[in-house]
Amino acid sequence: MPKHDTPLLDELEKGPWPSFVTDLKRQAATKPECWDILGQVELSYKDRITHWKHGGIVGVFGYGGGIVGRYSDVPKEFPGVAHFHTVRVNQPSGLYYSTENLRGICNLWQKYGSGMTNMHGSTGDMVLLGTTTPNLEPLFYELTHDLKQDLGGSGSNLRTPSCCLGKSRCEWACYDTQALCHFLTNKYQDELHRPAFPYKFKFKMSGCPNDCVAAQARSDFAVIGNWRDDIRIDQAAVKAYVKGDYPSNGGAHAGRDWGKFDIQKEVIALCPTGCMWMEGDVLKIDNSNCTHCMHCINVMPRALRPGKEQGATICVGAKAPILDGAQFATMIIPFMKVDAENEYEEVVEQIEKIWDWWMEVGKNRERVGETIQRVGLPTFLKVMEVEPIPQHVREPRSNPYVFWESDEVEGGFERDIREFRKRHAQ
Amino acid sequence: MGYNPDKPMEDRITDLGPRHFADFLPPVVKKNFGKWLYHEITQPGVLMHKAESGDECWTVRVGAARLISIDHIREICDIADKHCEGFVRWTTRNNVEFMVDSKAKVQPLIDDLKSRGNKFPIGATGASVSAIVHTQGWVHCHTPATDASGVVKAVMDEIFDYFTSMTLPAQVRVALACCLNMCGAVHASDIAILGVHRKPPMIDHDAISGLCEIPLAISACPLGAISPLKTTNSAGEEVKSVKVKNERCMFCGNCYTMCPAMPLADPDGDGIAILVGGKVSNSRSMPKFSKLVIPFLPNTPPRWPETVAAVKNILDTYAKDARKYERVGEWAERIGWEKFFEKTGIPFTIKSVDDYRLAYDTWRTTTQFKFTSHVK
Amino acid sequence: MALSKDELKAALLAKATKAPKPQLYIKDFYECDPDAKPREIKNIANEMVREGTLMFWSSGSTTMYALPSRIKNEETREAAEDNK
Numbered sequence: 001m002p003k004h005d006t007p008l009l010d011e012l013e014k015g016p017w018p019s020f021v022t023d024l025k026r027q028a029a030t031k032p033e034c035w036d037i038l039g040q041v042e043l044s045y046k047d048r049i050t051h052w053k054h055g056g057i058v059g060v061f062g063y064g065g066g067i068v069g070r071y072s073d074v075p076k077e078f079p080g081v082a083h084f085h086t087v088r089v090n091q092p093s094g095l096y097y098s099t100e101n102l103r104g105i106c107n108l109w110q111k112y113g114s115g116m117t118n119m120h121g122s123t124g125d126m127v128l129l130g131t132t133t134p135n136l137e138p139l140f141y142e143l144t145h146d147l148k149q150d151l152g153g154s155g156s157n158l159r160t161p162s163c164c165l166g167k168s169r170c171e172w173a174c175y176d177t178q179a180l181c182h183f184l185t186n187k188y189q190d191e192l193h194r195p196a197f198p199y200k201f202k203f204k205m206s207g208c209p210n211d212c213v214a215a216q217a218r219s220d221f222a223v224i225g226n227w228r229d230d231i232r233i234d235q236a237a238v239k240a241y242v243k244g245d246y247p248s249n250g251g252a253h254a255g256r257d258w259g260k261f262d263i264q265k266e267v268i269a270l271c272p273t274g275c276m277w278m279e280g281d282v283l284k285i286d287n288s289n290c291t292h293c294m295h296c297i298n299v300m301p302r303a304l305r306p307g308k309e310q311g312a313t314i315c316v317g318a319k320a321p322i323l324d325g326a327q328f329a330t331m332i333i334p335f336m337k338v339d340a341e342n343e344y345e346e347v348v349e350q351i352e353k354i355w356d357w358w359m360e361v362g363k364n365r366e367r368v369g370e371t372i373q374r375v376g377l378p379t380f381l382k383v384m385e386v387e388p389i390p391q392h393v394r395e396p397r398s399n400p401y402v403f404w405e406s407d408e409v410e411g412g413f414e415r416d417i418r419e420f421r422k423r424h425a426q
Numbered sequence: 427m428g429y430n431p432d433k434p435m436e437d438r439i440t441d442l443g444p445r446h447f448a449d450f451l452p453p454v455v456k457k458n459f460g461k462w463l464y465h466e467i468t469q470p471g472v473l474m475h476k477a478e479s480g481d482e483c484w485t486v487r488v489g490a491a492r493l494i495s496i497d498h499i500r501e502i503c504d505i506a507d508k509h510c511e512g513f514v515r516w517t518t519r520n521n522v523e524f525m526v527d528s529k530a531k532v533q534p535l536i537d538d539l540k541s542r543g544n545k546f547p548i549g550a551t552g553a554s555v556s557a558i559v560h561t562q563g564w565v566h567c568h569t570p571a572t573d574a575s576g577v578v579k580a581v582m583d584e585i586f587d588y589f590t591s592m593t594l595p596a597q598v599r600v601a602l603a604c605c606l607n608m609c610g611a612v613h614a615s616d617i618a619i620l621g622v623h624r625k626p627p628m629i630d631h632d633a634i635s636g637l638c639e640i641p642l643a644i645s646a647c648p649l650g651a652i653s654p655l656k657t658t659n660s661a662g663e664e665v666k667s668v669k670v671k672n673e674r675c676m677f678c679g680n681c682y683t684m685c686p687a688m689p690l691a692d693p694d695g696d697g698i699a700i701l702v703g704g705k706v707s708n709s710r711s712m713p714k715f716s717k718l719v720i721p722f723l724p725n726t727p728p729r730w731p732e733t734v735a736a737v738k739n740i741l742d743t744y745a746k747d748a749r750k751y752e753r754v755g756e757w758a759e760r761i762g763w764e765k766f767f768e769k770t771g772i773p774f775t776i777k778s779v780d781d782y783r784l785a786y787d788t789w790r791t792t793t794q795f796k797f798t799s800h801v802k
Numbered sequence: 803m804a805l806s807k808d809e810l811k812a813a814l815l816a817k818a819t820k821a822p823k824p825q826l827y828i829k830d831f832y833e834c835d836p837d838a839k840p841r842e843i844k845n846i847a848n849e850m851v852r853e854g855t856l857m858f859w860s861s862g863s864t865t866m867y868a869l870p871s872r873i874k875n876e877e878t879r880e881a882a883e884d885n886k
Binding site: 008009011012014015016017018019020021023024026027030031034037041044045047048049050051052053054061062063070084086090091092093094095096097098099100101102103105106109110115116117118119120122124129130137138141142144145147148149150162164165167168169170171173176178182185186189190193209210211212213214216217218246247249250251252253254255256258266270272292293294295298299301302320321322323324325326328364365 | 435450462494512516522544553570613680691
């Protein structure tokens with residue numbers, strides 16, 4: 001495959017940030033199809049438009065997801081990328097790798113693909129970019145037999161679940177996000193590989209309300225770690241922060257002189273519920289008014305920790321704007337234990353309740369958040385068999401148009417107009 | 427025994443899921459799993475996590491393009507083999523983390539990383555701009571309105587100092603999605619760079635019957651702008667096709683997703699919109715959506731100077747004006763969006779006034795506002 | 803009265819053969835047996851894919867089902883063009 005001139009892309013080899021152009025050129029030494037990637041992208045830079053076509057039907061046998069078809073619309077000029085399908089490989093929870101495993105994947109992709117990847121795709125998969133249909137089955141064979149791992153999801157499937165690094169290296173994780181993510185991914189392999197739903201469905205698991213995997217913004221079923229007892233306080237460490245012995249926010253602001261740490265201004269005044277105060281040099285928290293926003297804990301990680309009664313809050317129905325506008329996930333279950341011992345029974349029960357209902361009621365290409373919008377939160381709460389509580393709303397409704405049902409009203413809706421007319425002339 | 431193309435179903439393994447994460451944890455992480463006490467950022471890009479056992483896990487975080495080669499991954503493996511007992515991890519924002527179990531091992535690791543040109547910039551901790559999460563763009567996507575990797579590279583070059591330092595009022599999350607489908611879910615980012623189309627789809631009457639199912643194309647439109655049409659193709663044959671009511675089109679591209687005979691990408695029509703002020707974290711204020719402040723900037727490869735300047739301007743203004751801990755959206759809400767436009771010098775246009783569904787929520791229904799220069 | 807598994811398969815096959823459009827959403831199959839749970843229909847449809855009677859068709863974001871003989875894909879189209 002010949003090298004193409006890429007004067008426009010060459011401009012992106014300049015500057016301090018790592019250059020994908022330099023990287024592609026380096027890889028082209030052993031994977032010459034990378035010259036055709038560069039060539040086609042250069043053409044797009046010249047034409048200011050994409051040169052990729054729709055996917056269509058590509059996959060490994062029996063799977064309805066995991067491979068996304070892609071074709072060049074200028075295949076004669078760039079035969080190395082004429083067929084250029086994407087392979088999604090399910091990532092390990094928390095995105096840790098052994099180099100042995102990574103090298104195995106690199107060797108597999110050297111053999112069957114373009115040599116280019118995304119670490120990682122937006123949903124969380126390892127994304128291997130660019131291969132041909134005949135390569136798919138052998139690649140899948142070696143992926144499963146030699147590397148003992150599997151493809152991720154695409155299409156109207158359960159999408160590859162993802163989580164934050166959780167308890168592996170974070171002191172704030174209120175449950176083991178990686179374990180739950182791994183468990184659910186395995187439990188629902190059928191839903192992940194074969195379409196089951198009106199549209200895509202995503203699980204994301206964050207260990208605390210800082211929500212580092214954006215579960216609240218991006219997942220149909222968000223499991224966000226939370227605690228329901230008192231924030232744990234080390235008063236000696238509070239004093240050390242006040243004295244300036246420890247850096248605020250774990251050193252996150254060390255690059256600029258923000259002046260001496262001021263607990264009143266930086267912690268107490270920024271508490272959204274005003275539930276903190278100092279008594280002398282002792283920090284007090286009215287935990288019954290705390291909304292678990294994490295600000296004080298973030299600012300003084302050595303003095304404050306989430307409480308000990310830990311679990312998760314379940315929020316349902318987030319999505320990006322396509323089509324009715326973006327939605328955050330709505331809080332449905334304020335607190336539940338996330339327990340590996342009973343195989344996450346409570347979590348599983350909620351998931352399947354949603355699926356059974358949404359598979360029945362959801363329209364084609366409708367995310368569950370849109371279905372909830374369409375039928376209303378009250379209906380969804382009934383589906384979930386959840387007692388309505390003030391926590392489900394930011395504020396009560398301001399319009400009076402309540403959908404009363406017949407059996408909620410004394411005597412029901414059936415009335416006799418003749419009886420009515422006996423007392424009320426027309 | 428390898429794959430046998432004559433018997434593709436022989437010894438087939440399916441549904442075995444991902445590898446178990448426990449196989450991939452560095453020893454210090456595995457030993458102290460769930461027993462971490464606190465963390466501290468000791469310098470930009472270096473984190474120390476302290477465990478109850480007294481153990482320390484030192485992490486050096488480096489930036490990476492999202493589009494990387496297997497040779498680059500192999501180089502990452504070489505570094506991890508040399509310094510980190512053969513383990514490494516990625517963050518959700520495409521950064522790479524090298525972990526060692528003592529402070530003494532940090533500097534040799536940093537020296538090694540720095541000796542490899544600009545491939546491994548150290549940073550992305552605390553009050554910094556972390557790596558920009560993004561989508562495929564012209565490198566691999568069929569519906570983009572702009573490129574992704576190139577725009578990100580150009581922007582990161584310009585704001586590089588914010589990546590390697592911790593001088594901002596809070597962390598700033600920048601994200602790019604190359605069309606309104608938003609695979610990148612940029613809708614809750616401090617600064618979102620979004621590819622947008624501005625021309626309605628063309629209709630390929632010659633190809634539509636072979637490529638598309640007409641009912642799917644019609645039902646794909648959220649605004650009912652597509653309707654059936656009997657017309658003649660270029661060969662003079664009568665064909666069933668569709669027509670588009672252009673004034674109803676909101677340029678979402680959903681029809682093209684369902685019907686490849688309705689392309690809407692265009693060199694002049696496509697470009698970039700800038701949205702700001704979103705956040706995901708529940709810290710202090712509730713999660714927020716990003717808001718559209720610049721409706722359109724042209725596609726100007728290879729380095730998109732207009733987009734780069736717009737992002738830099740917003741960041742610089744925020745860095746100067748916001749209070750410690752304030753995210754971009756919290757700052758904009760405290761000073762008021764009219765002040766945001768005044769301070770950044772971004773012209774306010776009618777395109778920032780919502781006229782889609784649920785729009786009323788964003789209209790001002792109070793006499794409380796500030797008399798900025800916008801009030802003539 | 804719910805259909806037997808074989809009856810259900812025959813109904814799905816008839817639907818996929820006769821439907822005006824070749825690609826069908828999983829929901830389109832629900833009407834084959836209103837008494838069956840969506841999950842049962844999904845399992846039957848996926849079993850038919852394993853048997854080769856049906857195939858998956860994907861736009862990338864949406865997956866549908868189709869009769870293999872009713873689907874033209876990029877590669878068969880290219881092959882057809884090459885043979886012209």
